[in-house]
Each structure stands twice: as C-alpha cells, then as structure tokens.
Ligand SMILES: CC(C)=CCC/C(C)=C/CC/C(C)=C/CC/C(C)=C/COC[C@@H](COP(=O)(O)O)OC/C=C(\C)CC/C=C(\C)CC/C=C(\C)CCC=C(C)C
C-alpha cells in the first residue's frame with residue numbers, strides 16, 4: 001500500500017466518527033442527557049449542549065455512513081457485519097468521548113460552548129479509535145496522521161458551521 005493511499009484509507013476508516021461528531025450540530029436539541037441535573041460541585045453534569053437527540057442522531061448517522069461505505073468498498077471491511085460493528089463503535093465512541101469531554105469541562109467550571117483546546121479536537125477521536133480497536137484498527141502511522149490532521153478538520157468544520165449559522169461560536 002502506497003503512502004498516500006494509506007492516508008486516504010485512514011480518512012475512510014474514521015469517517016463515521018467524523019459524521020457522528022458533526023451531526024448533533026444539525027440534529028441536536030431537546031432533552032439534555034443529564035436531565036438538567038447537577039454534580040456534587042453544584043454545576044451541571046454535562047450541560048445543555050449534550051442532548052439525547054444529538055447523541056442518538058449522531059450514532060445513527062455515523063452507523064448509516066458505515067453501511068454506505070461497505071457497499072462502496074466491501075473489501076476494506078470484509079463483511080457487512082464488520083462494517084456495521086466498526087461504524088457503530090466509531091460513532092458511539094466519538095459521542096461518548098465528546099460527552100466525557102463535557103463532563104470534564106463542567107468540572108473545570110467552563111460554561112457550555114467554551115473552548116477546551118485539545119479536548120474538543122481530539123477527545124472524540126481517541127475515544128472512537130479505542131472503542132473500534134477490537135474490530136479493526138489502523139497502523140501507527142495512520143493513527144498519528146489522524147491525530148495531527150483532525151484538529152484542523154475539526155476547526156475547519158466548526159468555522160464552516162459557524163459561517164452557515166448552524167453554530168453560534170466558530171469552535
Ligand atoms: C483541511 C482544513 C484545515 C479544513 C477543511 C475542513 C472543512 C472546510 C470542513 C468542512 C466539512 C463540512 C462540510 C462539515 C459539515 C458541517 C458541519 C455539520 C459541521 C459541524 O461541525 C461540528 C463539529 C462539532 O464538534 P464538537 O461537538 O466536537 O465541538 O464537528 C467537527 C467535525 C468533524 C470533526 C468532522 C467534519 C465532518 C465531516 C467531514 C463529515 C460531514 C458530516 C456531516 C455533514 C453530517 C451529516 C449529517 C447528517 C444528519 C447525516
């Protein structure tokens with residue numbers, strides 16, 4: 001496998017996690033996951049930015065993307081079951097990482113939407129890679145590539161969503 005193609009496969013692999021992470025901006029809203037509850041420190045557990053609709057919508061969108069990917073490149077996944085499992089774990093992992101990130105942001109007394117550099121850009125990615133690891137993984141060069149480029153894609157996507165009026169802050 002050539003160098004460039006190995007990097008393109010890394011994007012193809014991680015796409016469900018990207019879609020899962022981006023979808024809540026469009027489909028989120030409604031009841032927050034923490035139900036409005038507060039932690040021992042008196043602050044919200046996750047905050048109003050983490051909703052059930054965003055979580056479930058994001059996992060569904062990411063998993064659906066994986067099914068579509070299987071029909072485009074079946075050889076990359078082997079079986080539809082593998083593609084489904086991989087996309088579900090990448091998507092669930094991405095949103096779980098996002099949720100855990102918000103938990104830590106609230107503990108650090110950061111309001112909803114405040115930036116947490118590093119955590120915002122890489123938390124979802126590391127969590128997605130970890131959960132998907134048992135099903136299918138990348139080589140270390142591909143993982144390093146994703147860790148390096150994802151923050152830029154994350155910033156670019158957020159800026160785009162801000163310019164489109166989908167998000168109130170460009171991060
Ligand atoms: C190369 C550089 C430096 C920049 C280029 C990046 C660029 C211009 C990207 C634009 C990509 C784009 C069209 C994004 C979609 C717009 C969108 C919905 C953005 C929302 O982004 C929100 C952000 C939320 O993050 P946070 O919760 O962690 O703060 O999510 C970050 C996004 C990514 C990490 C990945 C970018 C997403 C994709 C490549 C997939 C696009 C997915 C969708 C449009 C979602 C599909 C939705 C449904 C309902 C099926």
Ligand SMILES: Nc1ccn([C@@H]2O[C@H](COP(=O)(O)OP(=O)(O)OP(=O)(O)O)[C@@H](O)[C@H]2O)c(=O)n1
Pocket residue numbers: 024025026027028029046047048049050051052053054055095098102105111112113114171
């Ligand atoms: N599980 C989720 C994740 C995100 N969103 C929606 O997507 C937006 C952007 O997501 P994110 O940047 O992760 O949330 P923030 O509002 O920045 O909140 P936090 O400070 O907790 O990261 C949220 O405001 C919310 O509308 C959602 O509804 N449900």
Ligand SMILES: [Mg+2]
Pocket residue numbers: 113114120171
């Ligand atoms: Mg945010």
